[in-house]
Amino acid sequence: MSGLRVVLADDHPVYRDGLRLMLESTGAVQVAGTAADGAEVVALAARLRPDVVVMDLAMPRLGGVEATRRILERRPGTGVLVLTMHDDDDSVLAAMLAGARGYLVKGAGQREILRAIGAVADGEVIFGPALAGRIASYFGRLSEVRPAGGDPFPQLTARERQVLDLIAAGLGNGQIAERLGLSPKTVRNNVCTVLAKLQVADRGQAIVRARDAGLGR
Numbered sequence: 001m002s003g004l005r006v007v008l009a010d011d012h013p014v015y016r017d018g019l020r021l022m023l024e025s026t027g028a029v030q031v032a033g034t035a036a037d038g039a040e041v042v043a044l045a046a047r048l049r050p051d052v053v054v055m056d057l058a059m060p061r062l063g064g065v066e067a068t069r070r071i072l073e074r075r076p077g078t079g080v081l082v083l084t085m086h087d088d089d090d091s092v093l094a095a096m097l098a099g100a101r102g103y104l105v106k107g108a109g110q111r112e113i114l115r116a117i118g119a120v121a122d123g124e125v126i127f128g129p130a131l132a133g134r135i136a137s138y139f140g141r142l143s144e145v146r147p148a149g150g151d152p153f154p155q156l157t158a159r160e161r162q163v164l165d166l167i168a169a170g171l172g173n174g175q176i177a178e179r180l181g182l183s184p185k186t187v188r189n190n191v192c193t194v195l196a197k198l199q200v201a202d203r204g205q206a207i208v209r210a211r212d213a214g215l216g217r
Contacts, residue, residue: 003029003030004028004029004030004051004052004117004118004121005029005030005032005048005049005050005051005052006023006029006030006031006032006050006051006052006053006054006117007031007032007033007034007035007041007044007045007048007050007052007053007054008020008023008031008033008034008035008053008054009034009035009036009037009038009040009041009044009053009054009055009056009059009064009067010034010035010036010054010056010059010083011036011037011056011058011059011060012056013036015106016034016036017034019054019083019113020034022110022113023113023114023117026110026114028114029052029114029117032048032050033048033050036059036060037059037060037061037062038059038060038061038062038063038064038066038067039061039062039067040061041053041055041059041067041071042062042067042070042071042074045071045074045075045078046071046074046075049075049078050078051078051079051121052078052079052080052081052117052120052121053068053071053078053079053080053081054081054083054113054117055067055068055080055081055082055083055084055095055100056082056083056084057082057084057086057091057095058084058085058086058189063188063189063192064082064084064095065094065095065098065189065192065193065196066098066192068080068082068095068098068099068100069098069099069192069196072098072099076099079101079102079117079120079121079123080095080099080100080101080102080120081100081101081102081103081104081116081117081120081126082095082100082102082103082104083104083105083106083108083113084103084104084105084106085105085106086105087105090157090160090193090197091193092127093155093196093197094192094193094196094197095196096125097196097197097199098192098196101119101120101123101124101125101126102116102117102119102120102124102125102126102127103126103127103128104116104127104128105128108128112128116128152213152214153197153198153213155197156194156197159180159190160190160193160194160197161215162180163176163180163187163190163191163194164194164198164206164210164215165210165215165216166179166180166216167191167194167203167206167207167210167216168206168207168210168211168215168216169215169216169217170207170216173187173188173191176191191203194206
């Protein structure tokens with residue numbers, strides 16, 4: 001693993017700087033750069049071409065799920081390791097569908113983070129021990145065949161289905177936020193999660209799938 005180049009993305013400077021110091025102190029990796037928001041890490045990854053991006057999910061300007069997707073569109077070989085406070089199944093699924101190969105919850109120790117960076121750089125998929133069993137079960141449920149006449153999007157939560165319905169109706173994020181009484185940031189995060197769960201590249205593809213299923217009318 002020696003010599004791996006890593007970019008760190010986290011909007012909390014104390015955590016970001018502490019993580020950088022911790023990783024650099026091991027001599028096992030080189031921290032090539034750090035970013036405080038999703039748009040910045042997309043630009044850094046394109047310019048610095050790191051082996052691994054360590055990505056928080058909840059960041060300003062551009063969430064970690066969408067940032068992951070954009071990074072991998074440009075450089076599919078980049079490894080993305082999510083390191084975040086969010087350990088719910090939906091966040092993990094959205095990140096993995098966007099192309100992340102690893103997922104750890106903040107609080108993971110130095111050895112666990114280093115091991116995950118090395119695994120992701122080698123093309124492996126790795127979850128923290130607290131998540132592995134739950135996520136395997138969740139992916140298993142999602143792969144089950146949907147019975148005829150059932151919910152066309154069983155992977156979506158009720159809120160995400162509402163958001164998809166309004167996307168299909170042609171509403172923008174601001175209109176959706178106003179209609180549902182949510183903050184624009186919450187709507188952006190929900191839209192990113194919906195696109196990831198539907199495994200579509202953009203809103204246009206989501207609209208087509210949703211209208212085919214009878215939404216947006």
